[in-house]
Amino acid sequence: MACLVSRSGRELQRYDNQGRRQVxxxxxxxxxxxxxxxxxxxxxxxxxxxxxxxxxMFPKGGWELDESVEEAASRESLEEAGFLAMLRMN
Structure with a gap:
């Protein structure tokens, strides 16, 4: 078993051109x-x-500047639901 510390803070969060946080x-x-x-x-x-x-709900969370969308989805699945995912992008 491994310990995982969730990311915190909003300094790396992505925002669109209207100021909405990307998840x-x-x-x-x-x-x-x-x-x-x-x-x-x-x-x-x-x-x-x-x-x-x-x-x-389904696992979801903020998409950060230093990660791809796939990395962010995988991280959120682990942080929020405690599972490692094999991603299929559609």
């Missing part, structure tokens, strides 16, 4: 395994609870 997110999913160990057709989707108690 990234992901929809974590996997195909459910069958009883015989093969991969089935059923899809499982991971959602997390909001710290502010506003229901269930």
């Amino acid at each position: 990234v997110g992901c929809i974590p999913y996997r195909f459910k395994n069958c009883i015989d160990g093969s991969i089935g057709d059923a899809l499982e989707v991971l959602v997390i609870t909001s710290q502010k108690g506003q229901g269930m």
Whole structure:
């Protein structure tokens, strides 16, 4: 088990030309395994609870200047949901 310290501060945050903070997110999913160990057709989707108690959501967070969009999405999935992702960009 490894300890992860979330990034803090807003000095590296990306903003668009209208001053809105840019965020990234992901929809974590996997195909459910069958009883015989093969991969089935059923899809499982991971959602997390909001710290502010506003229901269930997908992992997301700020996109920083020193990372690509893929790096930011991977970091957010680890920080917010505790999982390592294999990303597929669509």
